[in-house]
Amino acid sequence: MKHGMASRSAVLIFTLPAILLFTVFVMYPLAQTFYRSFFDWDGLTPGTFIFLDNFKEILHDPIFYTSLYNGLFFAVILTIFQFVLGSFLAFALYDHKIFGKKLLRISYFIPVILSVTVVCQLWMSIYSSQYGLLNKIFESIGISYRQDWLSDSHLAIFAVISVAGWQSMGFMFALIYTAIKSVPEHYFEAAKLEGATKFQIHTKITIPLLAETYRMCLMFSVVGGLNAYGQVVLMTNGGPGTSTATLTFAMFRSAYSLDRFGYGCATAVMLVLECLICILIINKLVARERITF
Amino acid sequence: MRKTRRFKVSNPILKLFxxxxMCISLYPLVYLIFYSLKTNDEIFNTNPFGIPTSFQWDNYVRAVHAFDVLLYMKNSAFVSVISVAGILLFSLTFAYASARMEWRLRKLASTYMIVGLFVPGATTLIPLAILLKHLHLINTFGALIIPYIAGNLSFSILIFYGFFRTIPKEMEESAFIDGAGIYRTFARIILPLVIPAFTVVLILSFIGVWNEFTIANTFISSQKLKTLPIGLIFFSGTHFTDWGAMGASLVIASIPVIVIYVLFSEQIERALTVGSAVK
Known part of the structure; x- marks a missing residue:
């Protein structure tokens, strides 16, 4: 490619807008988050440099531990839910000659494309203690079990995670399903001739071949769970108490309710570190070799 | 031998599952559509589960008139169209330059842009809020459009970049030999070829921007500028009682993305394969 195409002006015109926008509105704020985590700062004044004091305080802050625990809990439950169900549905749909395959696929995916607000408002009406669908179902089958789903400090986090799981399961399903479909049929031929069962074929051949897809799904769902925010703000606002607060939620609370922007940045740094650690662990756990068919 | 011929098995329990x-996935939405057409009495007491006995289209009229749904929709449409146009323009040009042109720092620049995929969006929001305030953009559409474009570049560049690498370079070379300039070649040769990736980025970024909640919730408080995801917050601590109109608003807000999804479900599925192949 030694034509005149690499002219300097063309390169600049093609690349600069993207680089500038990305630098100013993503990377610069990210760097600021790290820098400002060393400050006692209210967002208005220049702030005072206090080095690691924010972090020392975080390590003694019960809300930090609650949020950290809730975020991890959120990530773990969400991941298990999506993985087990997503894989199960994907494999079952792939293996069966079933009427309406496309309809099933579309219906699993539809919650994914809805706005988090629509989904949360809908589920709040379902969870509503007085008029909600869920309690009505219990009522109609004659069980007196009724719950104020979102106001119970033990149930609330499950209620919120279920909504997140309900909404995003379709995404994991679609990723796994498309990956299974892209495995060439001849990979299974030998095993079939040897008389292997469906279950053996999937556990011994298909799932190992999908390592790359599973690694990606794992990152999406773990990082997604740790960063849970929309559902929490919309459905419980962190409550009751702090029983559904996550780190993102704690970050916003420090910055906007307490005017402690520096402390909020320090919380954000902890979140970034937590995500990085999880990504590193996932990469260590799941084989990294690229498999090409 | 019979086993190998009929490889697709048939297990009724799995099929049933x-x-x-599908019911678990769809029934909440059906329930929503049903109650958007019911009276409160039906929703709360007489008929919570089933088809509305008489369709209360009045709920939809109230959603439009009393709850400003059309205003939010207009705002969402405006913000989404401008953002998606910006995402497409900047990511397409960058990906083209990084996949097809020779320049120093090319590798470094591409890696730098892709790093954005691993930045959890919310962690940049506090400094971003201060930056937007200094630029006098808080409570303007700019506070949404600019972060939406910047935040979606990494993923879109990744998709375009992967796509460019599948197009043979001879396509442009012949154009250069014929004496066409770089911009002309880009417009005449490259753009038509790139349409499949273009559609994928268009759909995914449109759905993402249309539904974006966190940034809008943080930077927009003016009633006039609210987009759908923040305009539709009805239940928030208080007891909200006009369920019919609320349901109608939620249904109206979801129609655009559902229509787009059903029209383009094939492309979205392909997009997922593309996305997983390049990562």
Whole structure:
């Protein structure tokens, strides 16, 4: 490619807008988050440099531990839910000659494309203690079990995670399903001739071949769970108490309710570190070799 | 031998489960559509589960008139169209330059842009809020459009970049030999070829921007500028009682993305394969 195409002006015109926008509105704020985590700062004044004091305080802050625990809990439950169900549905749909395959696929995916607000408002009406669908179902089958789903400090986090799981399961399903479909049929031929069962074929051949897809799904769902925010703000606002607060939620609370922007940045740094650690662990756990068919 | 011929198995319990999960996935939405057409009395007491006995289209009229749904929709449409146009323009040009042109720092620049995929969006929001305030953009559409474009570049560049690498370079070379300039070649040769990736980025970024909640919730408080995801917050601590109109608003807000999804479900599925192949 030694034509005149690499002219300097063309390169600049093609690349600069993207680089500038990305630098100013993503990377610069990210760097600021790290820098400002060393400050006692209210967002208005220049702030005072206090080095690691924010972090020392975080390590003694019960809300930090609650949020950290809730975020991890959120990530773990969400991941298990999506993985087990997503894989199960994907494999079952792939293996069966079933009427309406496309309809099933579309219906699993539809919650994914809805706005988090629509989904949360809908589920709040379902969870509503007085008029909600869920309690009505219990009522109609004659069980007196009724719950104020979102106001119970033990149930609330499950209620919120279920909504997140309900909404995003379709995404994991679609990723796994498309990956299974892209495995060439001849990979299974030998095993079939040897008389292997469906279950053996999937556990011994298909799932190992999908390592790359599973690694990606794992990152999406773990990082997604740790960063849970929309559902929490919309459905419980962190409550009751702090029983559904996550780190993102704690970050916003420090910055906007307490005017402690520096402390909020320090919380954000902890979140970034937590995500990085999880990504590193996932990469260590799941084989990294690229498999090409 | 019979086993190998009929490889697709048939297990009725599994089939039943597939249909059952379809109900779990769809029934809440059906419930929503039903109650958007019911009176409160029906929703709360007489008929919570089933088809409305008489369709209360009045709920939809109230959603439009009393709850400003059309205003939010207009705002969402404006913000989404401008953002998606910006995402497409900047990511397409960058990906083209990084996949097809020779320049120093090319590798470094591409890696730098892709790093954005691993930045959890919310962690940049506090400094971003201060930056937007200094630029006098808080409570303007700029506070949404600019972060939406910047935040979606990494993923879109990744998709375009992967796509460019599948197009043979001879396509442009012949154009250069014929004496066409770089911009002309880009417009005449490259753009038509890139349409499949273009559609994928268009759909995914449109759905993402249309539904974006966190940034809008943080930077927009003016009633006039609210987009759908923040305009539709009805239940928030207080007891909200006009369920019919609320349901109608939620249904109206979801129609655009559902229509787009059903029209383009094939492309979205392909997009997922593309996305997983390049990562």
């Amino acid at each position: 597939l249909w059952l999960y």
